[in-house]
Amino acid sequence: MRFNAHFSDGSSAQLLPVSVQQIDQTIHFIIADNAHYFSLEQCELSPRIGSTPQYIDLPNGARLVSEDFDALAAIFTKQSPFIDKLSHFLESKWLYLLASLAVTCITAWWLVNSAIPAMADSIAKQLPSQILAQVSDQSLDLLAEHYLSDSELSLTKRGTIASYFEHYISQLDTPYDYQLHFYKGNDLQANAFALPNGHIVITDELVELLVDDERIMSVLLHEVGHVEQRHGLRNVLQQLGIFILFGMFLNDLGDVSGVFSGIPMAVLQLDYSRQFEYQADRFAIEQIHQADSVIQASSDDFIKSFELMSEYYQDSGDVPEFLSTHPLTENRINQIELMVEQSQAN
């Protein structure tokens, strides 16, 4: 077997055309009347990549370059490593290519929808409570310092809400040490949020907006849902997962990656955030149904709270749902109504 190649001795950029002949387990060629012999075991063939030339590295730093792929494949039968063989094999047929595309899409879908949430959940369960407390305290300190100020609600109002809340918590089987904080929201406006260790903040503005204790309780139950289901931590971990996933695949996109990978990444992260909101809503509704002796709240109070908040924020649906952290009010109410219907059917 023969093939044409260019020879270079590695000391300069000089390339000499040679005709290489294979005899049994050796190759040989002639340069300036000198014959060169190498056993195949001494030679290393570079993997086949598309139609780029292949290289044969010779023991003394010299090299042969050739594009005679068929001859090279026939001569170096044992050479190329498994991984490169596999890649080249897959690349060679459109059918395998379609399969690759399908595998990519299915795996990506599975990672985003199942694997990352499952992993985030199991890590969130194992995180020690001291860290949880530390993170929560830090966040609350930061918020109290920059946004929140002391509550201006009457002590009786605060007392009523707190006693409802405590009564509810006392019946809940939970590892968390719940505490309710009242603050004036200022720039944060009418708002309620939960920290991972069970500290829940409700702003004066929200209390004044919702008025009824039943409505306020329904919102607090939603926040308890975030705590019980560890949403804060899981959200952070899932976002990290998405970040790693994107880093892994966009690494090779070079010039484009930095520019626009942020948008699809954010869309997926926001999707997680909205799923958590739905879950917290479901938690709240379940609690309302189960614990109706404690809390007088009904699903109608919950729906009314949504409507009031939507009005308050003048949420006119200008921002599409896939770009927001919370689902559209309409969709949340639909979910609640669906749950109520199902529980009545049972």
Next chain:
Amino acid sequence: METQQQGELTPQHSSTSYAFQFKGKTGEFFRIWIVNLALTIVTLGIYSAWAKVRQSQYMCGNTFFDNHEFQYLATPMQILKGRLIAFALIITYSVLSSVYPMAAAGFMVALVLLMPLLLLSSLKFNYHNLSYRHVRFRFTGKVGQAYWYFLLLPILAVLPFGLLLPYAIKQQKCFIANNLYWGDQEFKSEPPLGAFYGLFLGCIGVVVVLSFVIGAVFGLGALSSESGGQVMALMLVLGPIIYLAMFAIGFVANGYILRFMLNNAQLADSKINTTHSPWTYGFILLSNTLAIIFSLGLAYPWAKIRMNRYLAKNITMSKELDLSSVAANNGQANSSVGQEVADGFDMEVGLGL
């Protein structure tokens, strides 16, 4: 856009200059890329090191200069090591930033202080692993220089209202170009400083005009409608356009900088010349970016090949240097850690060579 459709696959034969020719094919590269993606995802990222080598070698091996191809020499194991370290750093940073923001800030400062070192080792690694005619390229920049050009100079340049920025950019690019060797032959490039200032003024002019237009549109929008909804809607439409326009300006500016650098560059006595238009270059980059976004990434192989073809078609080098006479100078190897960490944190340097 260029109207003249030159035979893209045939080299421009010339008795006075060496030409580039890019032989990569979209379909072929697409296959390699999609298989790489599938294998990377099923191996949870491990295969990405092999993917990187195969793709880089596909690009280099299809880039011909004077009828001989380039070669990418890094091995998957080198790349994998670097990627694992970068991965560990990113995880550490992300965990820190969500649990202890202060510690994360310290980590970031340490990273910024290390950055020049990382960029330097990235440049060394990348050029050391690029070879042509079996002779390696080499980057000889020193640590002290890296700290000056990548850390101190940019900081100093921004201070007086950014007036020294064009100077800093020129110096940075020249640092890369003037420490580059192919074998025992040296690259040189000394573009005129005035060109960089001209470009800088041009960019500022465009941004100022754009801001006026946008301001006027918003002002009119706010006046003509009482409701905030319409201004919001206008913002949703205009926002992405402004975002794109900013990138477009950057892309075209990069096209100019590449032209300044190449048209003033030489390898030994051979002068490098490029006929690429910065506007076409910017247009290709912008349309590539949009195509990649709207195809959910599938257009990536096409975009990559398209840009390489365009540049290969336009860059030539005069024939003073006898290519076959160049001697190899095999400097020491460098680790891929710097390169991968730099990539991981989205830092990028290069001359486009």
